[in-house]
Every structure is written in C-alpha cells, then in structure tokens.
Amino acid sequence: MTTATVPSEGTSASSVTRPVVERGVLSWLRKNLFRTPFDAAVTVILLVVGGNLLAQFLNWSITQADWRVITINFRILMQGTYPADQGARLGLSVALITLLAGISWGIWGKLYRSTAFAFLGGVLLFIFVPLAVESVPELSQDAFGKYLGNQIAPLLSLLRDPVLLLVACLLIGYGVGRFAKQVNRKRAGRYTLIAWLIAIPVCFVLVRGFTDAQGALPFVQTSRWGGLLLTFMMAFVAIVACFPLGILLALGRTSGGTHKLAFKAPPRWWLNPLQWLHALSIWWRNLGNYPIIKLLCIIYIEFLRGVPLVTVFFTANLIVPLALGDNSIDAVLRAMVALTLFEAAYIAEIVRGGLQAIPPGQLEAAKALGLSPVQATLFITLPQALRIAIPPLVGQFITMFKDTSLVAIIGLTDLLGISRAVLAQSDFIGRHREMYIFVAIVYFVFSYGMSYAARQLERSGSGALRKIG
Amino acid sequence: MTKAKEPIIIVRDVHKWYGDFHALRGISMEVMPGEVVVICGPSGSGKSTFIRTINRLEEHERGDIIVDGIRLTNDVRNIAAIRSEIGMVFQQFNLFPHLTVLQNITLAPIWVRKYPRREAERIAFELLERVKIPEQAHKYPGQLSGGQQQRVAIARALAMQPKIMLFDEPTSALDPEMIKEVLDVMRELARSGLTMLVVTHEMGFAREVADRIVFFDKGEIVEENTPEGFFQAPKTERAKQFLANILSH
Numbered sequence: 032m033t034t035a036t037v038p039s040e041g042t043s044a045s046s047v048t049r050p051v052v053e054r055g056v057l058s059w060l061r062k063n064l065f066r067t068p069f070d071a072a073v074t075v076i077l078l079v080v081g082g083n084l085l086a087q088f089l090n091w092s093i094t095q096a097d098w099r100v101i102t103i104n105f106r107i108l109m110q111g112t113y114p115a116d117q118g119a120r121l122g123l124s125v126a127l128i129t130l131l132a133g134i135s136w137g138i139w140g141k142l143y144r145s146t147a148f149a150f151l152g153g154v155l156l157f158i159f160v161p162l163a164v165e166s167v168p169e170l171s172q173d174a175f176g177k178y179l180g181n182q183i184a185p186l187l188s189l190l191r192d193p194v195l196l197l198v199a200c201l202l203i204g205y206g207v208g209r210f211a212k213q214v215n216r217k218r219a220g221r222y223t224l225i226a227w228l229i230a231i232p233v234c235f236v237l238v239r240g241f242t243d244a245q246g247a248l249p250f251v252q253t254s255r256w257g258g259l260l261l262t263f264m265m266a267f268v269a270i271v272a273c274f275p276l277g278i279l280l281a282l283g284r285t286s287g288g289t290h291k292l293a294f295k296a297p298p299r300w301w302l303n304p305l306q307w308l309h310a311l312s313i314w315w316r317n318l319g320n321y322p323i324i325k326l327l328c329i330i331y332i333e334f335l336r337g338v339p340l341v342t343v344f345f346t347a348n349l350i351v352p353l354a355l356g357d358n359s360i361d362a363v364l365r366a367m368v369a370l371t372l373f374e375a376a377y378i379a380e381i382v383r384g385g386l387q388a389i390p391p392g393q394l395e396a397a398k399a400l401g402l403s404p405v406q407a408t409l410f411i412t413l414p415q416a417l418r419i420a421i422p423p424l425v426g427q428f429i430t431m432f433k434d435t436s437l438v439a440i441i442g443l444t445d446l447l448g449i450s451r452a453v454l455a456q457s458d459f460i461g462r463h464r465e466m467y468i469f470v471a472i473v474y475f476v477f478s479y480g481m482s483y484a485a486r487q488l489e490r491s492g493s494g495a496l497r498k499i500g
Numbered sequence: 501m502t503k504a505k506e507p508i509i510i511v512r513d514v515h516k517w518y519g520d521f522h523a524l525r526g527i528s529m530e531v532m533p534g535e536v537v538v539i540c541g542p543s544g545s546g547k548s549t550f551i552r553t554i555n556r557l558e559e560h561e562r563g564d565i566i567v568d569g570i571r572l573t574n575d576v577r578n579i580a581a582i583r584s585e586i587g588m589v590f591q592q593f594n595l596f597p598h599l600t601v602l603q604n605i606t607l608a609p610i611w612v613r614k615y616p617r618r619e620a621e622r623i624a625f626e627l628l629e630r631v632k633i634p635e636q637a638h639k640y641p642g643q644l645s646g647g648q649q650q651r652v653a654i655a656r657a658l659a660m661q662p663k664i665m666l667f668d669e670p671t672s673a674l675d676p677e678m679i680k681e682v683l684d685v686m687r688e689l690a691r692s693g694l695t696m697l698v699v700t701h702e703m704g705f706a707r708e709v710a711d712r713i714v715f716f717d718k719g720e721i722v723e724e725n726t727p728e729g730f731f732q733a734p735k736t737e738r739a740k741q742f743l744a745n746i747l748s749h
Contacts, residue, residue, distance in 0.1 A: 395557050396594035396653075400608035400660060401584035410607060415598050 091464075094174055098182040100462040101469050104453045105189055108469075111257015111444055117240075120248070121260060122196075124234040129200040131223070131230055132484075136201070137208020138219050140487040154198055161188035231271055238264065253363035257444040259473065261363070265435040265445065269370040270428050276371065277378025278417075282408060283328035284379065285386050328379070335376035340437055343373045348441040366438045374431050381423045385416030425485035429478045436474075446470055506569075508533045508664060508695055509554065514563035516549060523549050524560065525719040533663070536696045538706040538727075541716030542742060547699045550716070551666045554697065555586045568663060584612055587657030591669040593649045595641035595656070601628070602637040605656045613660065620659070627655035631685050647678030651685055658689075665689065667698040703746060707731055715739050 053062075064074045092098075101108065110121055136142075164184040211219035238260070240248040256264060300306035335343070347369035352358045389412050397407035417424075439448035450466045453459055459466075507530035516524040524546050531537055539547045552558040553565060556572055556579050565572040567582050596604050605624040609615045615623070628634040631651035633644075641649055650670055657665060667686065671679045683705050690696055690709045700706065706713055706727060713730040715723040715738075723730065723739045734740045 390592075390594075392590060392592050392594035393596065396588075396590065396596070398557060399555055399583060399586070399588035400656070401580055401612040402608060403580065403612075406611050410611070411596055415596075418598065 093178045096182075096465050097462060098186060098465050098469075100453065100459045100465050102182075102185045102189060104459075105186075107453065108258045108446065108449060110260045111449055112255045113251060113257065113260060114255065117249070117251060120237050120240075122193075124237050126196065126200050127230055127234060129197050130204040131226055133201040133204020134208040134211070134223055135204075135227075136484075136487070137205040137210075138212050138216070138223055140484070141490075142205060150198060150202075154195065157187050157191045157194050160184055161191065231267065235264075235268070253361050256363060258449045259446050261438075261443065262432075262435050262445040262447075265363070265367055265370060265438065266428075266432040268367045269374055269431055269435070272367075272371040273375040273378050273431075276375040278382050278413070280328050280332055280375060280379035281382035281386060282413075283324050284332060284383055286322065286325055332376045332379050335373055336380070340370075340373050340434055341440060343369045344437060344441050362441070363443060366441065366443055370431070370435065370438075374427065374434075377427050377430075378424070381420050381427060382416060384423070385418075385420035386412060388419050389415050421485060421489055425481060429481050432478060432481070433474060446473060505532055507531060508568055509697075510564070510566040511554075512564040512566075514550075514553060514560045514565060516546075516553065516558065516560050523719050524553070526563070527719075527721060528563075529714065529721065529724070531664075531695060531697065533695050534693045535711045536690045536698065536709055537712050537714060538710040539697060539699045539714045539716060540701065540703075540706065540742075541722075545716040546719040547716040548668050551668055551697050551699055554664075554666060555583050555588055557588075584660055585662055586664045586666060587660055587662035588666045589650070589653050589657055589668065589670045591672050593641070593646075593653045593673070595649055595653055597641050600638050600640055601633075601644070601652050604641065604652060605659045608656070609659050623659055624655070627658050628652075630658075630688075631655045632681075645678060646674045647681045650674065650678075650682045654682075654685055654689075662694075664695045664697070667696065667700065669699050669701070671700065671702055701746065703731070703743075715742070717742075 065071045106115070110118065113121065160179065161184045164180045208219070208223070211222075237248070238251070238256070239253070240250040242250045296310075297303075297306065300310070344366060347365040348362065351365060352360070393411055393415070394407055397411045402410070435445055436447040438445050439451060442448070444452060447470060450470050454463055454466055509529075509531040511527055511529050514524055514527045515522070527546075527550055529537075539551065541547050549558055553560045553572075554567060559574075560572075568585055570578055570582055572578065572582060595601075596607070599607065602621065602624055605627065606617065606620040609620040609623060610617055613620075625634060625637065628637055631654055633648055633651055636644060636648060636652070641652065644652065654670075670686070671682050674682065679702070683702060686696075686698070686705070687709055698706075698710075708727075710727050713723075713725055713727055714721055715725075715730070715734075715736075717738050723734060723736045725735065729735075730739065731743065734743060
C-alpha cells in the first residue's frame with residue numbers, strides 16, 4: 032500500500048528505544064488486581080468469600096456427597112430406556128457426528144495450543160485416575176482416598192471408553208479436515224456441508240429405526256428415548272427445522288415495499304378524541320396496505336414471542352390431542368414441533384436484524400443488474416445477513432438446547448426429567464444436589480462447546496463479513 | 501445526429517413526490533443513442549432521483565419514461581427487461597462484499613443472461629483488462645482501493661452488455677488521487693459510443709466528454725446546453741450562480 036518513504040529524521044527516529052513493558056505474573060497482579068487501595072480491598076474480599084465458598088463445596092463434595100447416584104444411573108441418564116442391546120446404534124450416531132464435527136473443525140477452525148492441552152489433560156485424567164486407584168489400594172484410607180476410590184474412579188472408568196472414542200473421532204476428523212483443506216479448501220467445505228445435511232437424517236433414522244424392520248434396525252418408540260439422548264434429539268431436530276422456517280418468516284416480514292400513509296400529528300393530538308379516530312383509521316389503512324403474507328408473518332412472530340414456551344408445550348401436549356380428538360400423534364414429536372414453531376419466531380427476528388444491517392445499496396445494485404427479487408435475496412442479502420447474525424443465532428441455539436429441559440414439565444424424560452425420576456426412587460432420596468450439579472455440568476459442557484465452535488467460526492474468514500473500504 | 505435515429509430514452513413530464521416533497525417537477529428530455537449527457541446541479545436538486553427513475557430504482561408517479569421502446573410501468577417483466585439493458589454505477593460502489601471480484605462480475609451474466617460460467621468468466625477477464633485491473637480478479641472488494649472498487653463496479657455493469665450506462669456521482673466517494681483512474685475509464689467508454697447519463701460534479705470531465713449538459717435545480721431542468729455554451733455563456737442566472745460557486749473554490 033504505502034511506498035517506503037524514509038522520513039527525513041529517520042536516523043534519529045531509529046535510535047529511539049521503545050519503553051520496556053513490564054511483563055510477568057507479579058506485574059500483571061499489580062496492574063489488574065491491586066492498582067488502587069480500593070481494587071486491593073475488592074480483590075481481598077472476593078478472594079475470601081470465593082475461597083470460603085469453594086472450600087465448603089469441596090468439603091461437602093468429598094465428605095458428604097454420594098456421587099454414586101450418577102454412576103449407578105449413568106446409562107439411564109444418557110439414553111433413557113433405549114434398549115440396551117441396541118446401544119451400538121447410539122454409539123455409531125455419536126461417532127458419526129463427532130467425526131463430522133472434527134472435520135469441520137479441521138477445515139474452518141484452528142487447534143489452539145490451550146485446547147490441545149485441555150484435551151490431553153482430560154484424556155490423561157480419564158486414563159490414569161482409575162488406574163492409580165486400582166493399583167494403589169492403600170490409597171483409600173483417608174477421606175480423600177475413599178472419595179477417589181469409591182466415587183470418582185468408577186465414574187471416570189465408566190466414561191473412559193466413550194470419551195477416548197470421542198476424542199479419537201474428533202482428532203481423526205480434524206486430521207482429515209486439515210488434509211482436505213490443503214487439497215482443495217472450497218470443495219472440502221462444500222462436501223462437508225453436504226455430509227452434515229446427509230448425516231443428520233441418517234442419525235435420526237439410525238436412532239429411530241424402521242417401523243417394519245425385523246433384523247437390522249428394529250423400531251424404537253420415541254417413548255423409550257430419554258435422558259441426554261432425548262435432549263439432543265429435541266434440540267437437534269428443532270434447531271435444524273426452525274432455522275429455515277425462521278428465515279422464511281424473516282423474509283416474509285421484510286417483504287413488500289408499500290406506501291404508508293403518514294399520520295401528521297397536530298400539537299397535543301392525544302387530547303382530541305377525533306384525532307385518536309383519525310390516527311386509528313390511518314393505522315387501519317396502513318394495515319390494509321400490508322401484503323397478506325407480511326401481515327401473517329408479523330402476527331405469527333409477535334404472537335409466539337409474546338407467550339411463554341411452557342404454554343406452547345402445554346398446548347401441544349394437552350390441547351392439540353383434544354382438538355384432534357385422538358392421541359395418536361406421538362408426544363415427543365408434538366414437543367419437537369412445538370419447540371420448532373416457538374423458536375422459529377426468535378430466529379426470524381434475529382435474521383431480520385441481520386437483513387436490516389445490509390446497506391440498501393446492496394439490493395439496489397442487485398436490482399440494477401437485473402437479478403430477480405428471489406435471486407437478489409439468495410445470492411446477495413441473505414448470505415450477508417446470516418453472516419452478521421452468527422453470534423445471536425448461536426446464542427439462540429444454545430438457549431434452545433437449554434429450553435428443551437422444559438419438556439420435563441409435560442412428562443417427557445429428557446435429561447432433567449429423567450434425573451427427577453431417578454431422584455424419586457427410594458434409593459436415591461436426598462441426592463438432589465449431586466444430581467443437579469451433574470445435570471448442570473452436562474448442559475454447560477455442550478453449551479460451552481457450541482459457543483466455542485461459534486467463536487472459531489467467527490474468527491475464521493468464513494464467518495467474517497468482509498467490509499467494503 | 502441524423503434524423504433516422506430514434507431517441508433511446510424518452511422522458512415526458514415526469515413527477516415524483518417523497519411524502520409532501522415534490523422531488524421531480526415535470527422532467528422532459530430525450531437522449532439519442534451514443535450520446536453522453538452530463539447532469540449537474542446543486543445537491544437535493546433531484547438529479548440522482550431522476551436517473552434512478554430510468555431503471556426504476558425509484559418509481560415515478562406521473563408522466564412517461566420509454567427506454568429502448570419499452571414503457572416503464574409496474575409490469576415486472578418490463579422492469580426486468582429494461583434493467584438488463586441499463587448498467588448502473590453508484591456513488592458507494594455497492595460491490596457485493598462476500599463475493600470475489602470475478603464473482604461480482606459474473607453473477608448477473610450467469611443468472612440473468614444464462615451464460616455458461618466459462619463464457620461469463622471470459623467476458624469478465626476482458627472487462628477487467630479494459631478497466632486495467634485483471635490481476636485483482638480473485639480478491640474480495642474489501643481488499644481493493646476505492647478507485648479499483650469503482651472500476652470493478654463499472655466492469656460489473658458492463659458485463660451485462662448494456663445499451664445505456666447510468667453513473668450516479670461515481671467519483672464523489674473517492675480520494676482525489678483515485679478520481680482520475682475512474683474518469684479515464686469513463687472517457688474510454690464515452691469514446692466507444694455507449695449511451696451514458698452521468699451525474700457528476702467533475703466539471704472538467706463534463707466539459708471534455710459531454711455532448712450535452714443538463715442543469716437541474718429544485719426538481720426541474722433549468723438549462724440544457726452544449727458544454728461550451730454552458731461553461732462560457734450560461735443562459736440562466738441560476739446556472740451562472742452554480743458555476744460561480746463550484747468553480748471558485
């Protein structure tokens with residue numbers, strides 16, 4: 032860009048040394064935590080309060096908590112009452128999805144050193160803690176040893192094989208993705224997207240099976256889906272289905288330029304009932320000017336955003352069978368549809384926000400080139416709007432993932448629902464804390480994973496909007 | 501101009517309102533094929549609005565606009581037909597930031613003219629050669645300078661092989677250093693016999709290239725003149741005043 036012009040005082044400028052920047056832990060502490068007496072006081076108070084809470088929690092978790100409630104019920108928490116002899120189908124689906132996630136990561140993301148260390152640490156933890164507990168029996172004398180031996184080691188050894196399998200799938204996928212990117216980035220990306228589109232229904236069929244199949248994939252009723260499996264299926268189906276529906280609603284709502292009548296308000300018009308009538312009539316005529324599709328989209332979006340999700344679930348669960356007069360539609364399907372319809376309204380508003388951020392000149396340029404409205408939307412405005420909308424969209428997807436826990440209220444046994452069922456058994460009475468902490472950790476791990484993936488997508492060029500000028 | 505030629509653009513008594521603001525007040529003019537018309541006037545005089553009515557980015561509310569024998573109405577097919585005959589270059593370039601230079605240029609030929617991709621790309625490279633930036637084909641607009649972006653925008657419009665080109669203040673958003681490279685391309689286009697309507701404040705360009713100058717003020721055509729006539733002996737007081745303001749600084 033700039034040509035190498037040497038400033039006249041170049042020699043003296045180069046002899047000026049850059050001031051030394053302090054580095055290191057101590058200087059960081061001083062700068063960030065103890066800059067002023069007030070800062071120091073806040074730091075100390077927070078440390079004392081936080082440390083105390085943490086110590087209490089650890090003490091409880093080691094001496095009083097009984098984490099076996101999770102180890103014993105692990106299978107049911109993960110897959111509900113899905114037939115145990117069909118478990119390989121779930122494993123295969125998860126492996127497939129993880130592999131694809133790894134490939135996508137290899138193509139669009141980057142393996143940071145911190146992430147690699149976290150992986151390595153996790154894997155070592157899963158391998159060595161159970162080994163250590165088994166091989167050193169005298170370890171389990173004091174409270175901490177007992178805690179490790181009775182509570183942590185069984186959980187870790189239970190999780191070891193699946194976790195190792197998942198990490199292996201992820202890393203193999205990452206390697207494949209990197210390789211494919213080197214060969215042909217564009218084609219690799221396109222094929223991966225297509226693979227995702229195929230993999231999702233394939234996994235769905237794999238889990239559900241065929242109604243009349245005798246041998247390979249016998250049908251598993253949705254009432255036997257439960258735990259994390261149900262949570263995932265609900266979230267997955269709803270995310271995949273609500274996205275296109277939300278886009279259509281957003282396009283419907285932004286469609287159609289109509290002439291609006293302006294209400295010219297005289298001063299203090301609200302004091303005059305006649306002016307009220309006038310404003311109302313103009314509002315009504317403007318309403319009549321909306322194309323019908325736009326009006327329907329607005330009504331749909333505003334109505335569903337105006338009611339709580341729980342009421343939508345109740346409607347799907349109670350009123351729909353009543354209205355149809357029979358109970359033949361499966362409860363899980365009804366909940367999925369309800370979640371999809373509800374979230375589509377939110378997605379629509381996010382996409383609309385993205386569309387509004389596109390400068391009007393983009394659409395004008397597309398029109399001036401003779402592109403049809405559909406082409407202009409597909410090639411010009413929508414791709415740019417979706418890129419802008421990635422952060423709020425991912426936020427909404429994470430919300431959706433967590434919102435699936437509300438189906439526990441209408442009696443479905445998702446992760447939260449099944450944990451309540453477990454807690455109702457006499458063996459596990461009073462183990463609420465352990466169970467809910469576990470559930471929270473599971474939700475956190477997957478929500479954080481999604482948000483991490485989204486940040487990587489944004490950081491890579493494929494998510495960034497390339498600005499003009 | 502010989503009598504055998506028909507005007508390619510006929511505008512008769514065109515009016516447009518924005519709310520209560522009367523933006524165009526009875527514009528009438530004709531443009532012959534191959535003519536270069538420069539439209540100038542103070543800001544807010546309706547000159548941009550006027551050229552945007554010609555490819556119906558703005559709807560006119562009264563009067564007739566006939567382009568290449570097609571009357572502009574609300575009929576969608578007419579609008580599409582006319583838009584593919586008219587290229588437009590904008591003040592803010594309006595390149596598509598998510599597409600490469602090459603994709604920006606080939607998009608419309610492929611999807612509107614239904615050219616095979618290879619043919620569209622061949623045309624695109626020819627045009628990039630013509631606007632002197634063939635080496636930028638695979639970059640994104642954001643990686644180019646303003647002048648280069650505007651030249652890509654010109655190439656993109658030319659790729660549809662239009663009969664008419666509209667320029668809406670093509671150099672107003674450019675650094676002074678880059679204005680020349682864009683004006684050079686436009687000069688070359690004018691010499692090639694393309695019909696051009698140019699809204700611009702570049703009076704040097706107008707004097708050199710225009711066949712005719714149309715001066716707008718307050719939504720009306722105040723003066724139509726040859727470049728020599730307009731710059732040396734403007735007929736109206738308003739034009740004199742405008743020229744005095746614009747040339748004095």
